[in-house]
Amino acid sequence: MNIKDLHSVYFIGIGGIGMSALARYFKFIGKNVGGYDKTESPLIKELVEGGMEIHYEDNMELVPEHYKNPIGTLVVYTPAVPIDHTEYQYFVNRGFEIYKRSAVLGLVTNHSFCLAVAGTHGKTTTSSILAHLLKEAGMPITAFLGGISEDFNSNFLLEGTEVSVVEADEFDRSFLQLTPNIACVTSMDADHLDIYGTSEALVQSFNDFAGRLKANGKLFVRKGLPLDGITYGIADGSDYCIENLKIENGAYLFDLVTPEETFKGVRFSKPGKHNLLNGLVAFAMALQTDAPKQGLVDAMGTFKGVQRRFSYRLRSDDFVFIDDYAHHPTEINAVYEAIEEMHPNKKVLAIFQPHLFSRTRDFIDDFAKSLEKFDSVLLLDIYPAREKPIEGVTSEWLLQKINNPKKKLIAKSGLIEEIKKQAPEVLVTMGAGDIGLEVVKIEKEFAHEN
Template sequence: MNVKDIHSVYFIGIGGIGMSALARYFNFIGKPVAGYDKTPTPITDGLAELGISIHFEDNVDLIDDTFKQPGTLVVFTPAVPASHQELNYFRSNDFDIKKRSEVLGIITKDSFCMAVAGTHGKTTTSCILAHLLKECGLPFTAFLGGVSEDFNSNFVLDGTDYSVVEADEFDRSFLRLTPTVACITSMDADHLDIYGSKKELEIAFGDFANRIKPGGKLFVRKGLPMEGITFGIADGSDYRIENINIEHGTYIFNLVTPSEVIANVRFNKPGRHNLLNGLAAFAMAVQTGCPPHRLAEALGTFKGVQRRFSYQIKNENFVFIDDYAHHPTEIDAVYQAIREMHPGKKITVVFQPHLFSRTKDFADDFAASLAQFDEIILLEIYPAREEPMEGVTSQWLLDKINNPNKKLVAKSDLLTALTNCTTGVLVALGAGDIGMEVPKIKKELAYAG
């Protein structure tokens, strides 16, 4: 399939962060675009402002006739149930139907494709990479899994020579890509509903690495069971960070490459995990031929990603942070970053578990990660694409947390529960709809400190 052969594009699940980036791309290149989603969100609002027609009822009659004609590409997300009426209409009428990952592979296959893979860190790393390419003046397109604060978007089109994509392991989506340069940030067990075991997940990452174009390069975090150019912190990696200092919430360090040492590099995003994300993006960007010193300088101006250690309130007495963390390893990384940047402060976490299957698979790990915080407020599990599982509840998870300062709170009661918050640092974590509560919490606690 070639992009120029597509007449129009209809998205089922258009409000997803990855789907909406593709919708923006096709709209930008002049194709008629429309779609369905379950509920209105700021993302669908943003698409509507571009003139993209969206409806929120699964009803074939609401699809404009333009998209019922031959030449319409139908893009759907795996989160859509098999019973979806619109999807079944397109299937029964022999439309060209593809998953988001397939379309991404088609769009990027002829470019210098830079793909970021890993169970954690994909979004931040790809957003940093896009920022670095922009600062170097390179012509690139980026499909991002979060809203970059540098671009105020999850999609960038500054040219087509280079492309930046997230290589998502969910549903084996990343096996649709053919990158020129790729990195693997992490390979922790996740998506066991898809893979069944960590071993099968690792095999899939190996299959992804084998899809790199001849002559391409793979960067891997040191310690992962993969062959490639390594990156790490003070561990002898090919690309590494050494001599870390913190000044006023900013990391200052030396960046060691295979050929030189760049001293006094600055980076403003808290957490060692974010330092590794920045390093991976830097190493990938070097492969474009952009001068390393220029890239190192650009690391210091990266603003961040919405919902990735995003400061909502920050003053001497009170800090409120929003983060997408939804896996025990990610929660540990957020905790480390807060402790490093705000030593001695009481930390309260509000956590919304994401998926019954993930909660079940990692319940003991979640309990251990959450128990580190001084106070835990747990919300009900966000089901996303899943049906409830017997015995898998937030109360069940709460009972496993070895910390007396814990409670289960209904989302509707969250603001009331936080009204008399006496913590030094409040952090909201989760990949569900907890992000929709963040502006309300911010407004409620704006007086704090």
């Protein structure tokens, strides 16, 4: 496939965070861009406002004619699209160029100096930090992100095409479509067992990803992971290491030690040691480019964050509201630790929406242990995403396993009343489903009172 020969690109599942970033790219370089998605969303509204043709019914009659010519048309689909999808079947049966999103991302970035961020947790934050650092340092980069960066209010950045920043997603082994120059692995916790079957198979896929590096490529690995690479960590003697860490005015201040030199007094404002590690490896990766070093150091101090990644929605002396995408026990633990560090001795109410029946089943005991640490817990029903229900796997089952008397299964409609009743000092919402829609309502309600 030669991108120059394309005149139209059609996306099946255009509203996904990764799909929409690619859609923005093709629109930016002058292609006709359209697509289908199940439901309208704020993100899709932005795409429509940007000139993309999008509809919400699986119906070929709604697809504009200029996407129905196999010559010069590329069709991109997400693995979440069912095999019997009418539009998908139409394009498959008529000889169109049809690729998964990951394959297209590989094609788009293959001729650039590619920096790829892999890991079961931390991909979006790390890649967003990396994109921010390189942008602020004046590098000619294109970035495809899995979340909305608060620094440039988008999941896509195009400042040039010489350097690319991408998330290397392990779901469906998508990252094996990439051939990066520089890569990192932030974590390798068991996840996506509906795809991999075993944690050993997941680990093997990360080894396979490491083997995809271009000649003379470099792989950065968080110290302790079972992968060979350049290590990074906090005060643990890693190749790239944070030393002399302290908190000052709600931000981290530290020395950043590399094999070549030490950068003193580096500032980073995103709470949580997990985010600090994300910032460290992003900085280490950025150093492998021609970016001016002092520009990278300065940019570490100005990174704002990513929407729904430990995002402060409200903050006053007596009430703090934090929202996070956490949907795995390890991520919930990281959120808890960050709250304990930044808001010690506060009464914390956690609202959690489990994501996927299979993930809830596979990690039920770990979810219970991570959630019971909070002062009180509210559970929403499981968000199914691409899955059908699994018998016996419910939020009620998870609730029973949480060893904390202050727990409750609740409907979305009752959230605001229950929050008022409990009057927490810190409120945190977590989950990867549609809980984000409730976040806006909660913020609006409590903004008047604080």
